[in-house]
Ligand code: ATP
C-alpha cells in the first residue's frame with residue numbers, strides 16, 4: 001500500500017554545526033530497528049527529513065510501531081511516492097490518494113506544499129491552490145477550511161513528489177548514541193525501568209545492574225528484571241545487565257549494623273558497587289528510580305546519606321514525580337504489567353519495622369565501621385562473580 005515513510009524530528013533541527021552527527025545517529029537507530037523486521041528498507045537523509053523507502057512485503061503496522069520507538073523521531077507519516085510529478089499526473093495521484101485513504105470524503109481540508117525542486121514549474125502556493133481546486137471538483141463532499149482543517153494534505157515536491165496526510169506520533173527525545181552511556185540500577189519495581197527509559201530518551205545508552213539475593217530473592221524475581229530489561233531495550237537498544245550476588249553483603253550488614261539503618265547502609269553498598277561497574281564500563285553516571293518522599297529510603301535525608309558515597313553524577317529523572325505520573329509512563333512504555341508481578345525484591349526481605357527516615361551521615365559512617373573486617377573482600381567477591389546477561393528486545 002505505502003512505498004515510503006517520511007519521518008520528522010524536532011530538537012535535532014536546532015543543533016547547528018553538529019546537526020549531521022545527530023541525523024546520522026538517528027538514521028543508524030532507524031536502520032537498526034528496521035533490520036529486525038521483514039522487508040527491505042532504505043533510510044535516506046534529505047534536507048531536514050528522513051525518508052524510509054520500503055520494498056517487498058512487510059507488515060505496515062509493525063514498521064510504524066518499530067519506528068515509533070526510535071528516540072529522536074517526532075512523527076511518522078506513510079507517504080505515497082509519485083514518480084511522475086507532472087501537474088496532470090500529480091493531481092490525479094493525489095486525488096486517488098484521498099479516495100483510497102478515506103472511506104468518505106466528507107471532511108474539511110487544506111493542502112500544504114513544500115517544494116525543494118526549485119525548477120518545478122509551479123510555486124508551492126500555486127500547487128496548494130490548484131490542488132485544492134482539483135480536489136473540490138472531484139469530491140463533492142469536501143470543503144476547504146484553511147484555519148482549522150480536519151485533514152491536512154501534505155505534498156512534497158523533490159526529485160519525485162510525495163503525498164501524505166497521517167502523522168503517527170514518534171517517541172521524541174534525542175537519538176541514542178549522542179550522549180554517552182550510564183549505568184541504571186534496575187530493580188523489579190515500577191520506577192527504575194521508567195527512569196532508564198527517560199534518560200535513554202535523551203540520547204544516552206544504558207547498561208544495567210541488578211542486586212540479587214538468592215535464596216531470599218527467587219530466580220523468578222531475577223527473570224522479572226531480565227524481562228523488564230528486554231521491554232525497555234525496545235527503546236534503549238541492547239543492555240548489558242550485570243547481576244550482582246548481594247546475599248553475603250546483606251547478611252553481613254544485618255549481623256553487624258543497627259537494624260533501623262539496614263536499608264540506608266545496603267543502598268550505600270549498592271551505589272558503591274554500581275559506581276565501580278559504571279567506571280569499568282565507561283558509564284558517565286548512575287541512574288535510579290528514586291522520587292522524594294516515596295518511601296523511608298527516599299526522604300531528602302536518606303537520599304543525602306545514600307548519595308554521600310557517590311562520586312559520579314546520579315541521575316534521578318523521577319525525583320519530582322508523583323507515583324501516578326510514573327505509573328502512567330510505565331503503562332505507556334509497556335513495563336507496568338511486568339513490574340506489578342508479585343516477586344519480592346531484595347529490599348523487602350531485610351527491611352526494618354521502623355527504618356530511620358532522618359539518617360545522619362556521620363552516624364551511618366560510624367555504623368559502617370562495624371563492617372570493616374570483611375566488607376572489602378565481600379565487595380570484591382561480588383564484583384568477581386557477576387553474571388552478565390546481554391539483553392536485547
Ligand atoms: P523501583 O520501583 O524502581 O523498584 P522503589 O520505589 O521500589 O523503586 P526502592 O526499592 O527504594 O524504590 O529503590 C530505589 C531505587 O534503587 C530503584 O528505583 C532502583 O533504581 C534501585 N534499586 C532498588 N533495589 C534494587 C535492586 N535490587 N537492584 C538494582 N537496583 C535497585
Ligand code: MG
Pocket residue numbers: 187188189345347
Ligand atoms: Mg523496588
